[in-house]
Amino acid sequence: MIVLDNVSKSFDGGQSYALRNVSLTIEEGETFVLVGTSGSGKTTILRLINRLIEPTSGRITLDGRDLSDYEAIALRRNMGYVFQGIGLFPHMTVGQNVAIGLRLTGISAVRRDARARELLELVELEPEAYVNRFPAELSGGQQQRVAVARALATDPDYLLMDEPFGALDVLTRESLQKEVLRLKEKIRKTIVFVTHDIVEAFLLGDRVGVCDQGRLDQVGTKRELVEHPQTDFVRELLARPIEQLEAFRELR
Amino acid sequence: MNLFNHIAAVVEQHGAELWLRTGEHIMLTGVSTVAAIVIGIPLGIFAAKRDWAERPLLATVGILQTVPSLAMLALLLTMIGRIGALPAIITLSLYALLPIVRNTATGLRGIAPQISEAARGVGMTPAQQLSLVDMPLALPVIVAGVRTAAVVGVGIATLSAFIGAGGLGQFINRGLALSNTDLILLGAVPSALLALAVDGSIAAFQWGVETRRRAREQSTIWAARVATALPALILIVGAIAYVSTSGGLFAAMQGSSREGQATLRIGAKNFSESEILGEMIAQLIEAKTDLRVERRFGFGGTMIVHGALERGQIDLYVEYTGTALTTILDAKTMTDPNHVFEYVLDAYAKRFHLIWLKPFKINNTYALAVTAENARAHKWTTISDLVTEAAGLRAGFTPEYSQRPDGYPALRNTYGFAFGQVFDLDAALMYQAVARDEVDVVSAYATDGRIDAYNLYLLKDDRHAFPPYFAAPVVREAVLKAHPELPEILAPLSDLLDDKTMRALNWQVDGEKTSPRAVARAFLQSKDLLAAASKSE
Numbered sequence: 001m002i003v004l005d006n007v008s009k010s011f012d013g014g015q016s017y018a019l020r021n022v023s024l025t026i027e028e029g030e031t032f033v034l035v036g037t038s039g040s041g042k043t044t045i046l047r048l049i050n051r052l053i054e055p056t057s058g059r060i061t062l063d064g065r066d067l068s069d070y071e072a073i074a075l076r077r078n079m080g081y082v083f084q085g086i087g088l089f090p091h092m093t094v095g096q097n098v099a100i101g102l103r104l105t106g107i108s109a110v111r112r113d114a115r116a117r118e119l120l121e122l123v124e125l126e127p128e129a130y131v132n133r134f135p136a137e138l139s140g141g142q143q144q145r146v147a148v149a150r151a152l153a154t155d156p157d158y159l160l161m162d163e164p165f166g167a168l169d170v171l172t173r174e175s176l177q178k179e180v181l182r183l184k185e186k187i188r189k190t191i192v193f194v195t196h197d198i199v200e201a202f203l204l205g206d207r208v209g210v211c212d213q214g215r216l217d218q219v220g221t222k223r224e225l226v227e228h229p230q231t232d233f234v235r236e237l238l239a240r241p242i243e244q245l246e247a248f249r250e251l252r
Numbered sequence: 253m254n255l256f257n258h259i260a261a262v263v264e265q266h267g268a269e270l271w272l273r274t275g276e277h278i279m280l281t282g283v284s285t286v287a288a289i290v291i292g293i294p295l296g297i298f299a300a301k302r303d304w305a306e307r308p309l310l311a312t313v314g315i316l317q318t319v320p321s322l323a324m325l326a327l328l329l330t331m332i333g334r335i336g337a338l339p340a341i342i343t344l345s346l347y348a349l350l351p352i353v354r355n356t357a358t359g360l361r362g363i364a365p366q367i368s369e370a371a372r373g374v375g376m377t378p379a380q381q382l383s384l385v386d387m388p389l390a391l392p393v394i395v396a397g398v399r400t401a402a403v404v405g406v407g408i409a410t411l412s413a414f415i416g417a418g419g420l421g422q423f424i425n426r427g428l429a430l431s432n433t434d435l436i437l438l439g440a441v442p443s444a445l446l447a448l449a450v451d452g453s454i455a456a457f458q459w460g461v462e463t464r465r466r467a468r469e470q471s472t473i474w475a476a477r478v479a480t481a482l483p484a485l486i487l488i489v490g491a492i493a494y495v496s497t498s499g500g501l502f503a504a505m506q507g508s509s510r511e512g513q514a515t516l517r518i519g520a521k522n523f524s525e526s527e528i529l530g531e532m533i534a535q536l537i538e539a540k541t542d543l544r545v546e547r548r549f550g551f552g553g554t555m556i557v558h559g560a561l562e563r564g565q566i567d568l569y570v571e572y573t574g575t576a577l578t579t580i581l582d583a584k585t586m587t588d589p590n591h592v593f594e595y596v597l598d599a600y601a602k603r604f605h606l607i608w609l610k611p612f613k614i615n616n617t618y619a620l621a622v623t624a625e626n627a628r629a630h631k632w633t634t635i636s637d638l639v640t641e642a643a644g645l646r647a648g649f650t651p652e653y654s655q656r657p658d659g660y661p662a663l664r665n666t667y668g669f670a671f672g673q674v675f676d677l678d679a680a681l682m683y684q685a686v687a688r689d690e691v692d693v694v695s696a697y698a699t700d701g702r703i704d705a706y707n708l709y710l711l712k713d714d715r716h717a718f719p720p721y722f723a724a725p726v727v728r729e730a731v732l733k734a735h736p737e738l739p740e741i742l743a744p745l746s747d748l749l750d751d752k753t754m755r756a757l758n759w760q761v762d763g764e765k766t767s768p769r770a771v772a773r774a775f776l777q778s779k780d781l782l783a784a785a786s787k788s789e
Contacts, residue, residue: 052372077375087370091388091465100384101374134466150374 002026002049002158002190007058009044014056018044020214021058031184031191033205035198035237040211042194043084046160049192050079077101080151080189082161087147088135094120094146095131101154119149122186123179141172145179152187159191166196177203198237210234262434266423271493274442276418278490280337281405281450284344288401292349293394296356297382306357313350321347321408326553329415335551335560340409340417347408348401355397359390392458399454406447410439414522414552416560420446425550429522431680432765453482514542516731519557519569520549524761524768525616525699525723525754529570531772532745533725539782540741554579562604567731568738571608572616574721576600578658585658589615589720600726607732609739611724612749614699618659618718620711621696623686627709634714638693639669647671648682648691658719659695666717683708699751701759723749748779 002025009019019041026032034042047053048060051072060067067075080101081087088097096103098119099112107115117127123145135143144164151159161180165173177200184191184204195201201208202222209219212233218225229235263270295313299306319327324346328339363386371381387394413421423439426432460479467473516537520530527549534545548566551557558580560566576596577583583599586592593611600606620635632638638645653659654676664670671693677685686694687706696703696710698721703710725742732738760771776782 050373052369073375073377075375076373081370081373083366083370083373085366087366087373089367089370089385091385103384104375104377104380132468 001028001063002192003061004045004048005059005061007048007055007060009041009048009053010056017056017214019048019055022216024209024216024219026190026192027207029188029190030206031193031204033193033195033201033208034211035195035201035208036211037196039213041214042211043162045211046162046192046194049158050081050160051075077104077154078156079158079160080154080156082144082147082151082159082164084162084164084194085167088143088150090135093132093134094125094138097135097146098149098153100150105154115153116149119152120146122152122183123149125149139172140168141176144168144176148180148183157190159189161191161193163194163196165200173200180204199241210237262438266438270423270438270442271496273418273420273422273439274446275490275493275496276422277406277409277420277443277446278486279494280340280344280409280412280417280419281402281446282487282490284341284409285348285398285402285405287341287345288348288352289398291345292352292397292401293356295349296353296394297360299353299357300360310350310354310357313353316346317350321411322414325411325415326556329556329559333559334563335416335556335565337412337417339415340412340419344405344408344412348405351397351400351404352394353397355393355400356390359393359397360386362393363389391461395454395458395461399451399458402454403447403451406443406450410443413550415556416548416551416565422550425522425552426527429527429550430524430761430765430768434765449486450483453486456480456482515544515546516568516735517546517548517566519551519560519566520547521554521557521569522550522552524701524758525614525697526570527768528757528761528772529612529723529749531768532776533568533570533742535769535772535776536741536745536781537738539776541735541737543735561606561726561728564728564730568725568727570723571726572721572723573608573611574617574658574719576726577719578656585662585719587716587719589722592720593722593724601729605729606726607729609725609727609742610746611722612746614723614749614751614754615720616697616699616723616751616754617713617721618653619696619698619713620663621686621694621703621708622692622711623689624707624709626692627711632709632711634712635663635667635717636714637711639667642669643672645671645693646673646675646691647693647695648675648677648685649695650679650682651676653695662717662719666715699754699758701755701757701762704755705759705763744779744781 004022004024007019007022008017010017022041022045024045034045036042044053048055049067051067051070054068062070062075089100092100095113095116098116099107102112102115113131116131120127120130125142125145130138130142130146135146138146147164148161151161165176168176180193181204193201193204205222207219207221208225210217210225210233212231217231218229218234220228225234226238229238295309299309321343324343325339328342329335332339332342367385367389368381371385376384409419410421410424412419413425420439420443423435425439427435427437427439456479460476460482464473464476464480467476518530518534518537520526530547530549534547537543538545548560551560554571554575557566557569558571561569573589573592573596577592578585581596581599581603583595586595593608597608600608620638622632626632630637630641649660654674660674675685675691677691677694682691682694683696683700683702683706685691686708696708698710702708727738757771757775760766761768773782
């Protein structure tokens with residue numbers, strides 16, 4: 001369980017805030033989706049949870065313990081992270097990328113290789129064909145599958161995913177979304193997923209949090225959000241796909 | 253085909269030495285480049301990780317590189333206080349720092365922020381991030397910096413010969429001293445080829461590293477392995493060349509620690525006369541004693557060779573009384589030859605524990621030379637004869653002569669005139685210039701072989717403006733005590749050598765391109781001085 005208690009983050013010594021007074025509880029085993037426009041602070045929340053940055057004020061606890069009590073490196077190793085854009089190491093093979101977390105803790109090369117193959121299979125990439133290739137030789141969708149495999153390699157309790165499918169075409173994105181749904185059932189982990197796409201958020205999330213300009217406007221299930229939108233921004237966000245759909249219908 | 257025969261002959265004649273010098277050159281460049289890598293990469297990492305450090309650090313290594321190479325060598329020589337490889341290696345390392353530090357910093361800073369964030373995000377420690385991600389990604393840029401450093405190093409290493417560090421510069425140095433183009437090329441061409449080889453080997457290394465990472469076919473992997481090993485291969489060849497021949501870099505580094513052996517190390521400055529006299533002494537000692545003689549010729553200046561003698565890195569060399577007086581002892585100019593000799597004899601013994609042996613009858617003083625034709629036409633015989641016409645005359649002087657207090661300034665003070673125009677000319681060009689009537693008067697050394705060859709006339713220094721420059725062997729007191737027979741062995745030389753003889757011998761080297769060794773041998777044989785069982789060659 002991850003709890004953010006009145007957390008704020010400023011990158012310029014208090015002149016402006018990327019995140020302001022955010023309180024949030026992410027339950028064990030749920031898939032929690034943060035949705036919002038770029039600059040809304042959703043990635044900042046993810047980076048705070050992974051201790052890539054420290055909060056300016058407020059408190060974050062993980063399983064009841066203050067996050068700053070954990071050793072940052074050990075904490076990160078226990079959280080799989082799928083990064084926005086290029087997160088794979090270009091000079092390492094697919095296999096090396098997947099197993100990097102194991103390498104850091106000194107697991108033997110033989111066991112790393114076995115685990116990498118196992119994970120490639122899990123994300124539906126043929127191990128024999130991909131394990132020795134380099135990221136640059138793969139399509140965007142394949143690269144993201146590798147990134148997901150890498151995040152799962154150390155069998156972490158938490159999985160943080162930062163707009164993993166943002167740069168992909170619609171068809172690839174759809175198939176990967178299905179993949180995540182399938183994995184969700186299979187691996188049963190707490191997933192924090194960041195996206196700007198409300199449709200993706202509703203598809204994947206057990207609960208959804210809406211971020212706008214550094215604030216968390218509303219947290220709830222799909223139904224709660226649709227039935228009781230609490231701010232104009234939430235209302236607008238939910239209206240947008242319907243408007244798009246209607247505009248599309250008119251064209252036909 | 254004539255050219256080929258000529259090249260083959262030159263290379264064959266100097267084959268063994270070429271091998272040694274190439275080895276020294278590779279060792280000088282290799283050791284200094286490796287040192288610069290060891291120091292430069294951490295500095296570059298530091299510059300990349302600490303914003304405040306980058307500018308001052310790069311500025312510092314940048315300034316180091318703007319110091320002229322020779323000045324840097326001379327500076328380190330005085331700071332370290334010994335000749336040979338050490339100051340040369342330090343100089344070369346300092347030069348190599350800039351490209352390595354800069355490229356390391358640039359390479360590291362060029363890594364995409366997303367990659368760095370990912371490295372931290374997966375839980376790498378800073379050290380793991382550096383070794384697993386940052387360095388491998390920056391490697392191509394860093395290797396490019398090393399490549400620049402190494403190639404520039406091969407070039408600058410040629411200057412190391414000036415401070416007795418050996419290397420291919422030794423040939424260039426000697427070639428310049430003896431105005432012998434063959435020797436200059438024998439140093440310049442191999443060092444250029446070496447630079448190309450070094451450049452190519454590091455390029456191959458770069459390719460090899462890239463390829464080995466990506467290659468799947470066994471043959472490509474092998475090719476990549478071989479390519480990666482090429483720079484090391486050059487270093488190994490250098491080390492073999494160097495170790496297989498004694499008396500190279502290693503000896504220079506060891507310096508004084510070899511005193512115990514029955515070896516006499518004879519030095520010489522980098523001009524013909526110094527080498528010829530050095531050779532004569534060496535050959536006499538080889539013929540008359542059981543001592544092993546080691547020749548350490550080609551020192552690029554009085555202070556350097558004197559320093560080597562003082563610190564016991566050589567045992568003996570031929571110095572000139574006037575040079576000792578003004579350059580080493582920094583004393584007031586004196587013109588009486590006996591006074592000068594007594595003064596330096598006394599001062600050297602007291603201050604340095606160095607002993608002057610009996611001088612030769614060679615007075616290689618400064619002189620003014622005109623063409624014999626002009627001397628006759630204008631009835632010039634002494635320097636005083638020039639006084640009335642001086643304002644209309646063109647003079648060509650070596651830069652050294654223009655500046656030294658016992659050179660042109662002494663002339664002006666003593667005779668009270670200045671020439672209308674003064675050109676700074678290289679010694680070799682100076683004689684041609686006066687012979688072609690491009691200048692009227694040149695500074696000359698009284699024993700220069702070119703005086704007779706160009707049919708020049710030496711004006712008599714009737715008012716004694718120039719101090720005497722009598723040549724004499726200077727030997728370390730301790731060596732003289734150990735080998736008291738040395739003065740007697742060398743004594744015959746002082747009676748046989750005079751200015752005219754020396755001019756002829758110098759011309760054989762400068763004009764006829766005979767080696768100092770051969771000239772010395774022929775002279776000594778003609779005087780029957782090598783009669784006693786000669787052991788060497």
